[in-house]
Amino acid sequence: MTxxxxxxxxxxxxxxxxxxxxxxxxxxxxxxxxxxNRAGPDGGVVTEWGNALVSAGSPVPExxxxxxxxxxxxxxxxxxxxxxxxxxxxxYTLPLPLPCNNYPEVFAPDxxxxxLQVVRPSYAFHEVPIPDSRAEDGPKLxxxxxxxxxxxxxxxxxxSLADGGRAADFQCEFTGLVPNSVxxxxxxxxxxxxxxxxxxxxxxxxxxxxxxxHKGNGSYAARIPNPFPENAPGDRIMNIVLLWMSYQRNYGxxxxxxGLGGDVHAQLxxxxxxxxxxxxxx
Numbered sequence: 337m338t339x340x341x342x343x344x345x346x347x348x349x350x351x352x353x354x355x356x357x358x359x360x361x362x363x364x365x366x367x368x369x370x371x372x373n374r375a376g377p378d379g380g381v382v383t384e385w386g387n388a389l390v391s392a393g394s395p396v397p398e399x400x401x402x403x404x405x406x407x408x409x410x411x412x413x414x415x416x417x418x419x420x421x422x423x424x425x426x427x428y429t430l431p432l433p434l435p436c437n438n439y440p441e442v443f444a445p446d447x448x449x450x451x452l453q454v455v456r457p458s459y460a461f462h463e464v465p466i467p468d469s470r471a472e473d474g475p476k477l478x479x480x481x482x483x484x485x486x487x488x489x490x491x492x493x494x495x496s497l498a499d500g501g502r503a504a505d506f507q508c509e510f511t512g513l514v515p516n517s518v519x520x521x522x523x524x525x526x527x528x529x530x531x532x533x534x535x536x537x538x539x540x541x542x543x544x545x546x547x548x549x550h551k552g553n554g555s556y557a558a559r560i561p562n563p564f565p566e567n568a569p570g571d572r573i574m575n576i577v578l579l580w581m582s583y584q585r586n587y588g589x590x591x592x593x594x595g596l597g598g599d600v601h602a603q604l605x606x607x608x609x610x611x612x613x614x615x616x617x618x
Contacts (some may be wrong), residue, residue: 343493346385347415348603349601350369351577353373356436357432359427360429361389364458364487365390368388369415370385373405379595388412391405392435392436393408396437423484424482426460427461429458429599433454434596437596439534442536442592443592443593443594461601490604491505491508491510493508495507501617502561505559506559507556515548515551519545519547520544520579520600522578525572526609537549538554544563563614566615577599579592579601582599582600
């Protein structure tokens with residue numbers, strides 16, 4: 337039985353397939369680094385990891401389904417080959433209500449049960465209106481955050497069984513993050529994406545917050561009870577996601593108020609479901 341494994345996290349802008357990305361540009365297009373839905377040769381949908389600008393007018397299937405994205409243009413498969421103009425692309429939050437969204441869950445039902453009715457514009461990341469902030473308080477993010485900066489992120493995750501197999505330790509090391517920024521780490525369980533009854537994703541530990549230092553480095557660790565149960569596969573953690581918090585806040589037992597690009601923005605994740613080699617027990 338596997339007791340420890342190490343994984344390299346991949347840079348991304350995507351949570352689930354819809355909305356296609358948790359990051360937009362000034363034109364209101366999704367900036368997608370993740371699994372891109374394209375029309376297949378047989379009339380179906382081919383989903384492969386890639387990079388593209390995607391229209392906010394793309395068709396939206398039911399949760400669990402996929403439809404071809406309306407691709408505005410492709411981005412290089414090798415992100416180190418981004419053009420100068422693409423590297424300088426300023427990044428934005430998604431507006432509210434979230435466009436191209438088919439995920440019905442409220443992310444913070446105790447804190448903001450009416451989150452799906454909130455209306456807000458898309459903000460440049462450095463211009464998000466931090467609640468109760470004042471210029472004299474010294475905000476640390478005052479310059480645009482660009483795509484070229486975003487794709488410099490890298491991360492390594494080590495998972496080790498603990499407490500006689502009743503828990504697992506998650507240890508993360510990150511580089512290339514947005515400096516002086518609040519991040520959180522989210523766990524994704526199989527049930528969270530179950531079309532028949534999705535649940536909201538939760539934090540990987542509480543508190544789940546880290547602050548990148550002035551060089552963009554950060555680390556995080558958490559011990560999670562029974563994260564890989566053999567007899568309850570729907571409860572298994574299958575991915576973790578590093579979230580940049582555009583409102584520079586942590587939300588306790590919720591990942592955010594709006595999720596999916598409204599106030600949380602996936603920057604690093606594993607490319608697909610993982611951790612099948614582990615088994616834990618209560």
